[in-house]
Amino acid sequence: MTFDFDRIIDRRNTHSSKWDGMAAALGVTAHDALPLWVAEMDFSAPPAVQQALQAEIDRGTYGYYTGDHTWREAMSAWLARRHQWQPDPDWITPTPGIVAALGLALQAFSEENDHVVVFSPAYHAFGKIIAANNRRIHNQPMINEQGRYRMDFDGLAKSMPADAKVVFFCSPHNPGGRVWDAEEIRQLCEFCIERDLLLISDEIHADLVYSGCRHRVTADVVPEIARRLITLSGATKTFNLAGTHVGGAIISDPEIRKRFRAMAARSGLLSFSTLGMIATETAQRHGDAWLDALLPYLEANRDYLAAEIVKAVPGARPMHLEATYLAWIDFSAIGMPRKDFMAAIRDRARLGVSPGPQFGPGGEDWIRVNFATPRSNLELAITRLSETFC
Numbered sequence: 001m002t003f004d005f006d007r008i009i010d011r012r013n014t015h016s017s018k019w020d021g022m023a024a025a026l027g028v029t030a031h032d033a034l035p036l037w038v039a040e041m042d043f044s045a046p047p048a049v050q051q052a053l054q055a056e057i058d059r060g061t062y063g064y065y066t067g068d069h070t071w072r073e074a075m076s077a078w079l080a081r082r083h084q085w086q087p088d089p090d091w092i093t094p095t096p097g098i099v100a101a102l103g104l105a106l107q108a109f110s111e112e113n114d115h116v117v118v119f120s121p122a123y124h125a126f127g128k129i130i131a132a133n134n135r136r137i138h139n140q141p142m143i144n145e146q147g148r149y150r151m152d153f154d155g156l157a158k159s160m161p162a163d164a165k166v167v168f169f170c171s172p173h174n175p176g177g178r179v180w181d182a183e184e185i186r187q188l189c190e191f192c193i194e195r196d197l198l199l200i201s202d203e204i205h206a207d208l209v210y211s212g213c214r215h216r217v218t219a220d221v222v223p224e225i226a227r228r229l230i231t232l233s234g235a236t237k238t239f240n241l242a243g244t245h246v247g248g249a250i251i252s253d254p255e256i257r258k259r260f261r262a263m264a265a266r267s268g269l270l271s272f273s274t275l276g277m278i279a280t281e282t283a284q285r286h287g288d289a290w291l292d293a294l295l296p297y298l299e300a301n302r303d304y305l306a307a308e309i310v311k312a313v314p315g316a317r318p319m320h321l322e323a324t325y326l327a328w329i330d331f332s333a334i335g336m337p338r339k340d341f342m343a344a345i346r347d348r349a350r351l352g353v354s355p356g357p358q359f360g361p362g363g364e365d366w367i368r369v370n371f372a373t374p375r376s377n378l379e380l381a382i383t384r385l386s387e388t389f390c
């Protein structure tokens with residue numbers, strides 16, 4: 001079966017955060033502006049998902065959902081098939097997305113003002129949910145070693161505040177696209193065990209890994225971490241279902257699972273969106289062929305962007321991505337202050353990209369560019385950047 005990732009879908013005026021929220025969030029107001037920011041794709045979801053949702057729409061009844069065991073089994077089977085790790089379906093709790101699960105974990109396992117460790121630059125919602133829960137972020141800058149990030153455990157051992165309780169680990173990492181190897185994961189887990197930290201392993205980008213790399217599931221690499229581990233996983237990034245707001249918190253330790261579920265119950269979050277549950281279950285049951293077709297398309301976009309941006313913006317340095325569709329590009333050597341290059345991207349190139357400072361220390365002069373869009377959009381973006389910076 002072939003899938004058409006080149007098809008342009010007009011998403012304007014559809015309540016799309018990526019398209020319709022660009023002006024408010026980034027100040028990109030031109031009528032022909034192109035959004036390359038929020039982490040979602042411009043491709044339609046797998047046909048099986050479309051059919052399953054269409055069946056719901058044809059029925060026209062949108063009542064409450066029950067029977068999430070089939071959803072949990074589908075996620076467990078997906079992880080076994082794609083990542084050689086099979087959690088017991090009973091370990092999995094649906095949540096209204098990954099960020100919601102991060103918030104619940106903070107509320108269940110830390111106190112106000114406690115520190116939460118984040119390896120920066122890091123996905124900006126980490127900082128937001130930490131601040132919204134009146135916890136404090138401890139940014140541990142990663143080391144950029146010849147264009148590849150690694151976590152700095154020596155630095156963390158020296159700088160970590162005594163009241164740190166939780167680590168948010170992004171695996172694969174956003175931004176920068178690192179696929180952590182088993183040794184790095186082992187080091188992190190040993191650190192958490194030694195320092196009595198709860199480890200939240202956000203593995204939402206796990207399926208979006210490029211050739212030559214393999215995602216390693218934290219729980220699989222270091223089984224001894226189970227007593228202090230929450231794994232966050234789901235189908236929403238992989239299959240472009242972010243707006244359906246469903247994630248999975250996978251917890252093998254019964255005590256941690258009980259506390260996590262109690263916190264979810266306290267907030268009335270143990271009732272799930274019917275459309276979201278059906279969409280994500282269907283994707284994980286029937287989406288393999290679609291994903292297998294998507295990955296080479298994304299990989300070709302990654303390579304195209306990396307090759308062309310250095311010509312379009314002299315001095316730009318893209319990091320080599322092992323995973324994710326979020327290019328991370330260093331603009332510090334283009335010979336222009338940040339304020340000016342961001343204004344040029346916004347007003348002259350008419351592109352909505354994520355500003356690096358959003359991602360914390362280490363992101364200052366970088367931009368993040370989402371390339372999960374038809375190739376023709378990416379070509380247009382390169383043309384506009386070239387007209388702006390050459």
Ligand SMILES: Cc1ncc(COP(=O)(O)O)c(C=O)c1O
Pocket residue numbers: 039096097098099100123170174202204205236242245246247
């Ligand atoms: C690392 C990471 N975690 C979580 C999310 C968001 O997940 P959700 O929409 O399920 O809250 C994103 C989205 O970009 C992400 O990059």
